Amino acid sequence: MILKSALDLRKSINRDRQRLYRLEKNMGISNPNVIQLSQELDKKIFNMQQLMEEIRRTL
Template structure:
């Protein structure tokens, strides 16, 4: 379940990056929408990093 959620979140991050890139090209770097997407990306990337850390810890705990 954790892996599935991480994969879905990764896809969402890639989609947000694509949207942000398009928005920058169309509206410029200083547009409020770019900032909003960037902040959303930061949150999602942080969540993904936490998930990856949890997945990294699980096998070590079970081998003890």
């Protein structure tokens, strides 16, 4: 279950990274939408780090 969550989160992070790159390229780094997406991506990356630590503890 944890591994599936990590894989799903990884896919979401990769999609958001691509979206952020395109958005920033078109709107600029200080655009509120870019900032919001960047913050959401930061949260997902933090959650991934926590999941990975949890997986390591179970091995």
